[in-house]
Amino acid sequence: MVFSSPTFLFAFLPVALALYLVAGRRLRSLVLTLVSYLFYGWANPAFVLLMLFSTAVDYALGRAMVWGLPRHADGGLPALDPEGPRTAGQRRALWASVATNLGLLAFFKYFDFGVENYRALADMTGLPGLDPSLVLHVTLPLGISFYTFQSMSYSIDVYRGHARPIERFVDFAAYVSMFPQLVAGPIIRFSEVARQLGDRTHTLAKTARGIAFFSLGMAKKVAIANPCAEIADAVFDAPTTSMLDAWWGTLAYAFQIYFDFSGYSDMAIGLGLVLGFAFPRNFDAPYHSASITEFWRRWHISLSSWLRDYLYIPLGGNRKGERRTYVNLAAVMLFGGLWHGASWNFVIWGAIHGGMLGVERARGKASAYARLPHAIQVATTFALVCFAWVFFRAPTLTAAVEHLQTMAGMGPGLSRNALVTAQIWQPWHVGAMAVAAAITWGSPWQTWDFAARLPAPRLVAVSAALVLSVLLLFTQSYNPFIYFLF
């Protein structure tokens, strides 16, 4: 189910919120779980069973890690000592959780990709080929990349002693399935909401802040990301375009993915607040970054910090020497790229970012680049991010290379290019791009800051954003969020 759809706004949300509010304190997690399963099953009811399986496995393994240990003084399950040794059983439970989650992810997301690449390799090297019937056309369950990471973070947090295992299955099921951020993030780690799962408050101020987040997020998606998407789609779906259109399309995609994904995150945070949860921020003005390192502190923070804490640091981070640090950086960014999808384009996107992070690390803070005016650093970083977005968006590797050639002025000039031009320079598109640029670089507020204070004028602005979004929604056809694909 898409947040920006009539079914969600005018059927699911009013009913889900009413049930949630009517339910007593003890039943709220159950209601939240049930409506979240309905939300998730809307895309494909069968996949509800998959999520239930993943949830049950991690819940059982979390309990298994503290099996036989005395209960905490408050009567709840104990936490493992963060510094203490782990038993073989605890280690096995952790690996079982990691293997189950990564196994599900690998099968549903990467099986066909693996088969396809092995075949290509076998053709090139003469290795034994695979049975031609070995094509499963696996359907990717919605949000599997997000909820497997969330679920896995629980087992790891419990194993590390950063969190106590959860007592009630329904609380854990509510955590894994929580509909606001289930299918497109932000990735909420167990340790980030553990306390709120059992004890959360509902206040008017929190609700108002939540509505502000939700309304602004929806306006970002419907009024800005969607028109930008029309430009990006027209340009990237066309094998040839003019040079100017190629640049325009790339810029449009940069805005689309930012407003689409940060809009979704805002809506998720807003819904979370209405349900009593305070989710951490996921974006912090990423296109203000003066370096790629800074970009990754501001973009999809929940993923970058997840990768840092659950992959980069366990690999040794920067504590095992200079060379190992670069290897770790590259490994994390390649994995991060592949996490987005089973395609070499994503791997290359990750490699570009990993490479740039490495260059920045090697260059240090005393480099000539660091002495450039801040605005030039921001512009340079944005250009590099856009360059990498081309690989992220283009349908194939060849298409990405051709697109970059066109941006460099080496594309073919064909009469059909004019048809692309005609479609993407309408006032509607130019206006959306101008608003996107103005908000990105000209606005003093991010949603996070804007919603911190809600005097009357901002309340009016928020209400107007909600009305505008609903009006626009009635004129737009189905428009899923980009991160639904991941």
Next chain:
Amino acid sequence: MTAPLSHREEEAIAAADSTEVSRTGAIALTAFAVGLLCVVPLIHLVLDGASVAEALRGFASARSNADLKEAIAGFDDAMEDGSPVGAALRPYVQGALTRGLGAGNSQVFVGPDGWMFFRPTLKALTGPGFLATKDPRPAVRHFYDDLRRAGIELVVVPIPLKASVHGDVLGAPSPVQDRDLPAFVQWMRRQGIRVVDTPALVRQAPAPQYLQTDTHWRPATMDAVARGIVHELQALGVPTGEPIETHLEPRSGTGDLVGLLGVPGFAPPETVEVPVPARRPTGDAQVLLLGDSYANLYADPSLGFGEGSGLQAVLEARLGMPVDAILQNAGGASGTRKALADEPDRLDGTLVVVWELTARELNLGDWEVVPLALDAPVTATTLAPPESPRELEVRVTAVGPTPSVQAAYADQVVTIGITVDGEPAWANLWGMQERVVMRGGRLRVGDTVRVRASSWRDAPPEARTASRSGPDSQPRGAPLWWLEVLE
């Protein structure tokens, strides 16, 4: 309950708890948002609760994951397309966005000087080409082979896309060639299939060749293509008669693209002069025309430009001989071939099948291989329709997708599987008329309905030429019923 708060959780909770908003402001915003989210569905329930109940019924009768997915799609459609608030607001919002900012919608691109284009065709023209995406060649080859085995020639008439002919309106320096059309035409000719050079005929017709606010051709362009077909038929040795005179009649209509935009009155009606034959030729037809909405325009009043003309009538006039026709809006790719497979006796005495189809179908159509089974006629295992209309009760056993009010054509016939006194049969009935989904379009498996039943051959002409959809399980060659729902 757990270990200490993480830094990020702490920051989030602190930010949420320190939100500065007055109690009145928070209540007002909450009341406004909740009111907005509740008033839209409440109006929907009050004004059209039946359609919501109908959509929910799909869940009750679901027996499998596929049924559930279908019920979900039906509910989404009911919420999106059936919302009275949406329907009331859409023309104003869409009108303002299009007039003020040139936005158009997902179906319609509004160009300069009042020219409108079907947006998917622009994408088709600028996209990777249909041979890479749809590849109609296996279906065409199969069809050709089936006809050849019966000693029948095939003449294909591909109609170029409006945007390829009028690309200059959008700033293209020269006509925009449909990427794969020349290669496809060459391939057909190599197979032995005759192909009318319609791009050349259309280019030579008086400009503008297409209607400004409609996806289709103007009458003079249709006439030029009809003459080209006659030329091809003469080359094949098809007997011709004395051409029948036509006179021009003015017709005014609002283009289908205005309807798809959803903004009534967005553009004024267009007036064209349509060639209307003085009479119809008599005798047995030796030519069967398969055609889509291009052939139906000026003959099917639901397309907005009246009746009495159209490609079949003009072709007959220029040929001086009768032409049989199976016409179906949006049926260029597979629809007309399926209809022919359902009524193979239409080929009795036929020398040539003329297959008109728009290049849009090449790019967007569903290119199924449809065996005609002419040398081994299908033995009907389903119940034949009654010879004269009668009222009875039928139980629904198979349905296709619910018609979409955003479909290219406002009218749609749906095919369903039924049982009559326990005997299986297949039937057509109205699924949508004038973009209103009818009872027939909302039927679910297991429903029992009272109907007036007759033979599909006796269905009204506007139904026989309407676009059609149905379940994949429909067998070809099964005798078709025509149903009118009585409740």
